Amino acid sequence: MADVATSGDRVVREQPLATFAAAALTRAGVAAGDAAVAARVLVAADLRGTPEHGVGRLPALVRDLRAGTIAAQPPVALVRETPTSVLFDAGNGLGAPAAVRAMEAVIAKARTLGAAFGSVRNTNDFGIAGYYAMLALPHDQIGIASTNAPRAVTPTFGRDRLLGENPIAFAIPAGAEPPFVLDFATTVHDASGELVPLGGPGTETSGHKGYGLGLLADILCGVLAGGAFGPDLPASGEAPRAGAVSHFFAAFAVGGLLDPARFKADLDRELRSVKDSPKSPGYDRIYVAGELEHERTRDRRARGIPLPAPVWDALRSLAGDLTIPFDLTPSGGTPS
Amino acid sequence: MADVATSGDRVVREQPLATFAAAALTRAGVAAGDAAVAARVLVAADLRGTPEHGVGRLPALVRDLRAGTIAAQPPVALVRETPTSVLFDAGNGLGAPAAVRAMEAVIAKARTLGAAFGSVRNTNDFGIAGYYAMLALPHDQIGIASTNAPRAVTPTFGRDRLLGENPIAFAIPAGAEPPFVLDFATTVHDASGELVPLGGPGTETSGHKGYGLGLLADILCGVLAGGAFGPDLPASGEAPRAGAVSHFFAAFAVGGLLDPARFKADLDRELRSVKDSPKSPGYDRIYVAGELEHERTRDRRARGIPLPAPVWDALRSLAGDLTIPFDLTPSGGTPS
Numbered sequence: 061m062a063d064v065a066t067s068g069d070r071v072v073r074e075q076p077l078a079t080f081a082a083a084a085l086t087r088a089g090v091a092a093g094d095a096a097v098a099a100r101v102l103v104a105a106d107l108r109g110t111p112e113h114g115v116g117r118l119p120a121l122v123r124d125l126r127a128g129t130i131a132a133q134p135p136v137a138l139v140r141e142t143p144t145s146v147l148f149d150a151g152n153g154l155g156a157p158a159a160v161r162a163m164e165a166v167i168a169k170a171r172t173l174g175a176a177f178g179s180v181r182n183t184n185d186f187g188i189a190g191y192y193a194m195l196a197l198p199h200d201q202i203g204i205a206s207t208n209a210p211r212a213v214t215p216t217f218g219r220d221r222l223l224g225e226n227p228i229a230f231a232i233p234a235g236a237e238p239p240f241v242l243d244f245a246t247t248v249h250d251a252s253g254e255l256v257p258l259g260g261p262g263t264e265t266s267g268h269k270g271y272g273l274g275l276l277a278d279i280l281c282g283v284l285a286g287g288a289f290g291p292d293l294p295a296s297g298e299a300p301r302a303g304a305v306s307h308f309f310a311a312f313a314v315g316g317l318l319d320p321a322r323f324k325a326d327l328d329r330e331l332r333s334v335k336d337s338p339k340s341p342g343y344d345r346i347y348v349a350g351e352l353e354h355e356r357t358r359d360r361r362a363r364g365i366p367l368p369a370p371v372w373d374a375l376r377s378l379a380g381d382l383t384i385p386f387d388l389t390p391s392g393g394t395p396s
Numbered sequence: 397m398a399d400v401a402t403s404g405d406r407v408v409r410e411q412p413l414a415t416f417a418a419a420a421l422t423r424a425g426v427a428a429g430d431a432a433v434a435a436r437v438l439v440a441a442d443l444r445g446t447p448e449h450g451v452g453r454l455p456a457l458v459r460d461l462r463a464g465t466i467a468a469q470p471p472v473a474l475v476r477e478t479p480t481s482v483l484f485d486a487g488n489g490l491g492a493p494a495a496v497r498a499m500e501a502v503i504a505k506a507r508t509l510g511a512a513f514g515s516v517r518n519t520n521d522f523g524i525a526g527y528y529a530m531l532a533l534p535h536d537q538i539g540i541a542s543t544n545a546p547r548a549v550t551p552t553f554g555r556d557r558l559l560g561e562n563p564i565a566f567a568i569p570a571g572a573e574p575p576f577v578l579d580f581a582t583t584v585h586d587a588s589g590e591l592v593p594l595g596g597p598g599t600e601t602s603g604h605k606g607y608g609l610g611l612l613a614d615i616l617c618g619v620l621a622g623g624a625f626g627p628d629l630p631a632s633g634e635a636p637r638a639g640a641v642s643h644f645f646a647a648f649a650v651g652g653l654l655d656p657a658r659f660k661a662d663l664d665r666e667l668r669s670v671k672d673s674p675k676s677p678g679y680d681r682i683y684v685a686g687e688l689e690h691e692r693t694r695d696r697r698a699r700g701i702p703l704p705a706p707v708w709d710a711l712r713s714l715a716g717d718l719t720i721p722f723d724l725t726p727s728g729g730t731p732s
Binding site: 242 | 476478481512513514538552554555556580594596609616618625652654669670673675676679681683
């Protein structure tokens with residue numbers, strides 16, 4: 061599982077990549093602060109090894125911002141607030157800035173009262189759900205984040221694609237071990253390559269559980285936020301619909317139940333007991349959720365992020381279009 | 397999916413069954429109030445169609461209570477409490493009474509502040525997780541309940557059975573539609589009949605997601621409660637270990653984000669849009685989570701609960717052992 065770039069990859073450093081992403085978004089009209097946040101979330105996906113949510117999305121984001129499909133400087137509104145909850149309307153802006161703002165508000169409330177939750181409606185793709193759940197970790201809180209997404213999968217026994225990949229993420233702070241970060245799409249690709257609910261098609265292998273989790277995410281995100289849900293979301297592959305995405309966030313303070321130092325020491329023991337247990341024949345390692353992504357992030361921070369040649373080329377072309385510098389100071393691979 | 401008793405079944409009414417279960421537990425030393433709660437949770441499982449958590453468990457429960465493996469009159473202790481959290485030590489008593497007490501405390505806190513969570517440690521099997529999550533429904537709250545359980549399944553790439561079936565339940569209030577109640581074991585039986593994580597063995601069909609959910613439940617329940625977790629739980633089929641089970645509960649007030657009447661009307665629309673969508677060939681109905689159990693409960697309340705002959709016989713025999721009346725006033729089947 062070593063993180064080796066393949067021959068066509070260009071290896072770039074985190075910081076110049078984030079700077080470039082922020083510059084591209086700024087040039088597309090996004091305010092500097094929001095652009096920096098969105099860039100950080102994109103690069104986090106590349107660091108963690110989920111490039112489908114990474115900087116490779118920049119050309120499409122810039123296109124949507126320039127077309128006005130996504131509002132570059134949206135009127136973000138605080139719609140409802142209580143001591144333990146907060147609801148934002150993101151004004152059809154980029155997903156990440158409003159999502160970070162909402163999760164940070166939830167965390168602040170959980171720091172005061174121990175538990176809180178929140179939503180963002182009228183927003184767009186926020187990248188990796190785990191990013192937001194993980195914002196709770198430094199505060200000794202358990203973070204939860206979810207989003208609905210364009211419709212891509214059929215309900216069990218159904219024929220129409222009604223639910224998105226609808227990820228749900230949980231982040232739990234550990235001590236010496238990497239945090240437990242379970243960030244999963246509620247869908248999977250089955251043997252034929254088709255997207256089906258986690259568990260599989262039909263009920264024989266419990267696909268109804270994955271379908272239930274996908275619908276749960278659409279309810280917690282879309283319905284509870286008063287946002288778009290179910291049939292009001294576009295189908296995957298269709299043109300995006302303005303603001304047809306919503307997110308859900310929650311945070312619990314570990315200290316509400318157990319001394320955080322004790323909790324983190326116990327969680328270390330729990331995680332190690334799983335990792336140190338005997339392996340199946342042919343396997344030399346058992347992973348716990350988030351561990352691989354944690355190691356990739358560490359390795360890529362140290363040695364650089366491999367960008368496939370087509371992504372590199374697309375970003376260079378984007379830089380040309382936007383007349384911004386394209387200096388990713390590659391730390392490896394062939395200089396451009 | 398009509399709820400028809402098979403020929404060997406005895407059909408009994410809910411109330412006499414609950415009265416009998418409570419009498420059996422009382423005779424085994426449990427205080428009357430606790431016995432009534434535990435009986436209600438057992439019968440709820442039979443009403444919902446999950447008899448493995450139903451009154452069929454009474455003989456084993458009575459055996460464990462008499463042997464002292466489960467404490468009949470445990471010293472339940474409030475270990476920690478904040479405005480949004482509560483932790484109980486159940487003193488190795490029956491699972492249900494302490495679980496109801498904890499979930500009711502969580503709900504009361506969420507009524508005041510909007511969000512709360514809680515745990516029970518040093519306890520035993522609580523039956524169906526959905527029962528506790530559903531306690532939140534009349535309060536226009538979203539309820540969550542989970543438990544760890546004897547070790548039955550291997551982690552992805554592992555060889556030792558380290559995790560239990562570890563169910564997680566979410567209950568969400570609807571309007572005219574039945575509530576959305578997703579109550580799922582994080583494990584499934586694969587083609588060979590073996591218990592594997594939801595998603596399957598290995599990672600090809602995302603079994604690591606089910607493994608992650610099972611470990612999540614063990615962390616939220618066992619580790620966060622300061623209770624038994626991981627290797628400290630008995631293996632499935634082994635003798636129970638005193639108090640080696642913990643639960644996690646949470647509740648969010650819908651009104652923290654959206655007017656509850658609006659939310660419930662929107663959720664009705666969401667659920668109907670799924671149910672009314674086109675069906676796969678060979679299927680005439682799409683279910684949403686909890687719907688089938690809701691209908692079974694309604695039908696069994698009206699027409700009685702079918703008890704398989706072996707369960708009936710075991711309960712009759714238990715009544716003899718305990719010298720308590722066995723009058724389930726069967727509403728159908730052959731009178732005993």
